[in-house]
Amino acid sequence: MKAITIYSNSWCPFCRRAKMLLDHKGLTYSEINIEAEPAKRQEMIELSGRTSVPQIFIEDLHIGGCDDLFALEHQSKLDPLLSS
Template sequence: MQAVVIYSSAWCPFCIRAKQLLQSKGVAFDEICVDGQPALRAEMAQKAGRTSVPQIWIGTTHVGGCDDLYALERAGKLDALLG
């Protein structure tokens, strides 16, 4: 299984939904909370090209945010990407 990393915020409903989808699939992930951490948020923005949370990586693939993750699931492509 690919390593999954999610940059998130504790109060973000999109972050919560993305984590719920991953948890429902039994996927372990490393969560990096950017709340009050401008250096981590800047790191995320530089890597993702976006400043919004969540930002999700599966292995070396930048999935994007919550809507992108759910779009992969609806298209039947998420499980293959997770490996």
């Protein structure tokens, strides 16, 4: 299984929703809270080109945000990305 990283903050409902999907699928992920680690916010922006959370990565592949993650799941494209 590939490494998953999610940049988030503690109060974001979209972050919670994305993590709930990952948890439901039994996936392990690394969470980077940009509130607790403010320097990581700039890292997230540089890697994703976006300023909003969540920003989700599978290995070095930027998936996008919560809606993008759910779109991949509904199109049955998430599991192949994780196992390829």
